[in-house]
Amino acid sequence: MTSEKKIINNFKKVCICRSIKGGTILKAMEDGSLSFEALRRTIRVGTGNCKAKRCRANIEKMISEFKDDQDLPLKPQTVI
Numbered sequence: 001m002t003s004e005k006k007i008i009n010n011f012k013k014v015c016i017c018r019s020i021k022g023g024t025i026l027k028a029m030e031d032g033s034l035s036f037e038a039l040r041r042t043i044r045v046g047t048g049n050c051k052a053k054r055c056r057a058n059i060e061k062m063i064s065e066f067k068d069d070q071d072l073p074l075k076p077q078t079v080i
């Protein structure tokens, strides 16, 4: 992703119901929230009125792209 696109995405609202911007999601992913459920717990994405119907696909796409950039496994690791 180009740096211009990254900057634009940082200010774009991804979870519209909760007014959560791409930059907030990116920061949470950098801090280790690498699944939709982890992001839901940490920054409350997908907890608005639509119950993630509008934002889940976009957030999961962001997670996938972030992992591709980081070269991490796609599935979250099981914690025992």
Ligand code: FES
Pocket: 014, 015, 016, 017, 018, 045, 046, 047, 048, 049, 050, 051, 052, 053, 054, 055, 056
């Ligand atoms: S847009 Fe994210 S919960 Fe509605």
